[in-house]
Amino acid sequence: MQQIPHTYQTLYSELAQRSLDASFSTEFNVGGRFVTAEVKGRRYWYLDLPNPDGGKTRTYVGPVDDPEITRRVENFKDLKADIKERRKLVSTLIREAYLPRPERKTGDIVQALAEAGFFRLRGVLVGTVAYQCYPAILGVRLPSTSMVTGDADFAQFHSISTAVDDRMPPVLDTLRKVDPTFREIPHQADGRFTTQYSSRSGYKVEFLTPNTGSADYEGRPTTMPALGGASAQPLRFLDFLIYEPIRAVLLHGAGVPVNVPSPERYAIHKLIVASRRRTDSDGTAKSRKDRMQAATIMEAMIEQRQSEDLADAFMEAYDRGPAWKDAIRKGLSQVDDDARETVLPTLARAIRKLERDPSEFDLEERGGRAETIGPRE
Structure with a gap:
């Protein structure tokens, strides 16, 4: 396999760092205040933002024991998004290092869900779109024939979706900002729930969660409190895949920070x-x-x-x-x-x-x- 020159691997690392910094600085209002709270024996960061009525809105940020999250909390006021420079880095990595980028709609969908908080809420990008991130992660060029896809899959542990005490905006609204023709696909086992969304062109977005219990649950949708009204399809073996995901950046726009399986x-x-x-x-x-x-x-x-x-x-x-x-x-x-x-x-x-x-x-x-x-x- 052809190695990606070290210079471009360094550029990718810089892009990943700056993209995560930028997403962190734009997701949280500077008028808020970071606080910690303990949930089931583990401490987490939250952002408290004052409301006009005198109350406050609390937003989940991440675990206190995650050094990257805590560093960004501590340096929050100093973080600045530099979209123009990051776009140049993305362009260089695509044109000169020949790293893969997603099809435009795919990139827009992943970016929209990222901005809606999916990855902040410890969701994981899976499937072929995640595979497109591995050349940069591994430092080698991978065959492009394995990277073609017409859908995007997203996964989250049900326990995390329940525990974070936060939620995304409605998923359908988020997807319709990318393509107004997106619609809910009622689940075959129970039409009251939706795990999959489809556009008029046939592009599909699906939400998944591990099934660690009986195989009987595989056909039944699971409610996911954090996913903005979306449910998830339980699948066996998925808990192995999304355990301890790693951070990556999708080469779209100015770089989209995502979580992918190792x-x-x-x-x-x-x-x-x-x-x-x-x-x-x-x-x-x-x-x-x-x-x-x-x-x-x-x-x-x-x-x-x-x-x-x-x-x-x-x-x-x-x-x-x-x-x-x-x-x-x-x-x-x-x-x-x-x-x-x-x-x-x-x-x-x-x-x-x-x-x-x-x-x-x-x-x-x-x-x-x-x-x-x-x-x-």
Whole structure:
């Protein structure tokens, strides 16, 4: 894979920092006052803003133990948005470093939801739009054929949506600022709830949340107090994907700060979902795309000497039980042969470095190579 020159990686880091600074300074009114409050044993920052009637409005900011959030609280009055300069940085990274940018509508939608507070409320961008952020994060160019999409997916833990004690403006209103033809799609299981929105052109926006309970809940929408009237579709395996997301910036406009899954979790999750797609033409195409994205990220992480991070995520998922093991084994077996020959022995070596036995994870080393094996009886 072709490396992104260090100069441009530095520019991206600067853009990410300045974009987050700018979003922070514009999201909160300078007339407010930052306060802390304890919720379930953990302290959080909130902004209290006086109302004309003498009361106040409290807005959730983030955890006190997040150093980036606390630094911005402390330096809030000194933060300034420099949109013109950030636009130049975005343009340079696209034109000279050949980093991917989202299709315009996608970028506008992500930006609108960001400005509405979705990422501040610890939401996570998932799917192919998130994948578009990984070349800059990993420092390598990834195949553009894996980046085409006609929808955008957003996820949040239900526990977080309940605990933050804050909410976005109505999601439909936010989306209609981008495209007035957006409409709610009533959920098939219960038409009173909406997890998906669609424009006249067919562009879809969907909200997801982990299903960590019975599979019976997968078909039922979950109410999400923080999401401005939107509910979310519960999905298995999603809790693994969006646990401890990382910050990134989408190369759109002046840069849109977002939360995305860590690349190692994204790769392992794609292996899992690829093996569980339907076998109709649409499911087969999506499965192929999932496998390509998984293999590409795994190879990139290995090339960037991040194999132990990848192995850590692999072992965590594998240790979760038989359904997880079966899905990962099947996903790996369907990955391109060349990629598998790179990934499997590297995973086995990294697992040994982490003081585990590769055979615990159905990997067997033979003559410097590794292959998947059936589970032990």
